[in-house]
Amino acid sequence: MTLSANVRGYALILAVTVVTSVALAAVHVPSPVLFGGLVGGIVHALTSPVPLTLPPRVFRLSQAMVGVIIGAGISLSSLSAMGNDAVAIIAVTLGTVLISLGAGRILALRPDVTPVTGAFALIAGGASGVVAIARELGADDRVVTVVQYLRVLIVLITMPVVTALVFHPDHGIGSLDTSNPSDLGQSLAYVVLTLALGLLIARLVPITTSILLGPIVVGAILVSTDWFDAVSVPAVLQWLAYAFIGIQVGLRFTRASLASIARMLPVVTLIILGMIVATAAMGSLLAVLTPVDGLTAYLATTPGGLFAVLATAADSGSDVTYVMAVQLVRLLVILCLTPLLARVLSRRAA
Template sequence: MTGRERGPWRAALLVLGVTVALSLALTLLHVPSAVLFGALLGGMAHALTSPRVLALPAWVFRGGQGLIGITIGSLVSLSDLGAMGPALLPILAVTVGTIAISLLAGRVLAVRSDVSRVTGAFAMIAGGASGVVAVARDLGADDRVVTVVQYLRVFVVLVTIPLVTGVVFHPDHGLGRFDAGGASLPADLGYTAVALAGGLLLARLVPVSTATLLGPLVVAVALSATGWWGEPVVPTALQWLAYAVIGVQVGLRFTRASLASIARMLPVVLLIIVAMVAATALMGALLAWLTPVDGLTAYLATTPGGLFAVLAIAADSGSDVTYVMAVQLFRLLVILAFTPLLARLLRARGGR
C-alpha cells in the first residue's frame, strides 16, 4: 500500500468527515443502509491512502454489534410468529429451501480460490444482512467480501421487487402504510440501555462467537414480549451509530489488493445473485401453493432481503404485512441462531 503517513487524529477526522458526508448523500438518494455504506467508504478512505493502521476499540465494536441485535430483536413479535402456527410446516420447508439455495450459491462462489467456504456461505446467506455483516469476522469469514456481496444482493432485491410485483401480480396501490412502531424517546432509550447491558452480560456467560449480537437480541425480544415498554425501537441515532461502527470497522480492513480482488469477482457474484433471487421466487410460488396465502404475499415473504422495503410494498399493495414480517423474521432468526454451528461445520469441511 502506498500513501503518506497520516497521524491518528487526522485519520479519525478523515474517516468521520467522509462517513458523515457520504451517509447524508446516500440517505438523500434513498440507498438502503446508507450510514453503513458511508462508514464503509469512510474507513476505506483512510485504509487505502495511508500506511497507518487504524482500528476501533474492541468494546466499541461489541457495542455496535449489540445495538444491531437489539434493532433486530425489537422487530420480533411473538404474537405474529405464533400466528404462523397453522402453516408452520410449509413455512419451515420453504425457509429451509431458501437457506439451502443460499448455501448452494455460497458454495458456487467459493469455487474461486480467493473465497473460502465460510466467506461464500455468509456472503450469500439470505436475510439479516446487517446482522450477518456484524458477526462475519467473528465467524471466520472475510467481512469485506461478506459486506459487499450481502448489500449487492439487497440492491438486486430492491430493484427487482417493484418490477416483479407490477408485471406479475398487478396489485392496487395506496392501500396502507407500514409503521415500524416506536414508543416515546425515554422509553426507547431505557429499552435499548437495558437490552444492551443485559445482552452483553449474557454474552459473557455464553461461549458462542456471535453472542455479542445474539445476547442483546434475545434480551430485546424478552423485554418486548412483556409489553412493559409498549412497542419500543432503538432510536434512529443509535441505529446510525451502530451501522457506522460496523461499516468503519470493515472499511478500515480494506487494502488495494483486497479491493481489486473483490472487484474482479463482482460480475460472477451478480450472476449468482440473480439466479438466487429467481430460485427464492420459486420458493414463494411453492408457499402459495402449499398454503391459502395469496401469491404476492408469499413472494414478498420469501424475498432474500430488503425487509423494510418489502414490508412497505406489502402494506401499499394490501398484502398481509403480518404474514410477510413473520416469515421474513422467522428465517432471519433461524439464520442468526445457527450461524456459529454452520461456521464450524464449514471450517471442519475444509474452508480455506
C-alpha cells in the first residue's frame, strides 16, 4: 500500500514538474525547471497524506551539479581582465553584499523570518547556489527559494526599463556568443571529472558550501585549459539537478508556511526594489572610481539575472567581459562568505 502510494506521489510530482516547467519556460521565467520542481513538490505536500523526501545522496549530487554548472561559466581570463580596477570592484562588491544583508535584516524584522533566512533570501547573486545550500546553512529554504527568484524576476523586469530610460543606448551593436564548439563527449567528460574531484574536495574540506565551491573551483580550472575550452553541462543534467532541488524544497511546504510566505511578498517586493536602487548607486560609484562607462557599471552591479545582463551588455555595446568579471567576483565572494555569515547571524539570534 505504501509503495503504491509512493509511486503515485512521485508520478504526480513528475507530471506537475514537467507541465509547470514547460509553461514557465514558454514565458521566459528564470530557472523554469527549478520552479517546476518546486511546484511539483508543493502540490504533493499539500494534497497527499503520504510524506515523501528525496534520498540525501540524490540531493547532494544535485547540489554538486549546480556547482559544476556555475564552474562551466567562470572564465579566469574574464577575472584577470579586471586589471587595475580590482580594488574598486572588490569595494563595490562588498558594498553590494552589505546592502543585501541590510535588506535581509529588514525582512527579519518579521517574527516569522529568522536573521539567517532574511540574509540568504535577499543576498544578491548566485540564486541557484544559495537555494541549494540554504537549509544546511540554517535558513528556511522555502522562503529563500521564493524570495531569491522573485528578486531575479524583478531585476529582469526593471533592467531593460532602466537601461532604456536612463542610458538611451543604441541596440544591435553586438550579440552574446552562446556557441559551444565542444562535443557531447567532451562535455560529459568535463561533468564527470568536475563532479568527482569536486565531491572529493567537499569531503576533505569541512565547510558547508564546499559542496558548491569544490566543483566550481575544479570547473573554473578545467575550462581554462585547452582540453575543456568552452564546455557546457548538457541540458538534461542541468534540468535534473534543478528539478531535484526544487522538489526537495517543495516537499517541505505546508499550508501554513505557504500562506506565511504569500503574506510577506508585498513587503519583500518593496525591499527588492530598494535593493535595486541601492545597487544602482554602487554602479554609479564604480563608474566614478574606474574608467568604465555608466551603463557597463550599472549592468556589472545589477543584483541578478546574469545571462540577461550579459545579453543586454552585448546588445548595447557595453563591455561584456567587464560585466562578467564583476558579476563573477560577487558570486564567488557570496559563496565563500555564506558559512561565516550563517554562523555570525545564528550566534546573534541565539
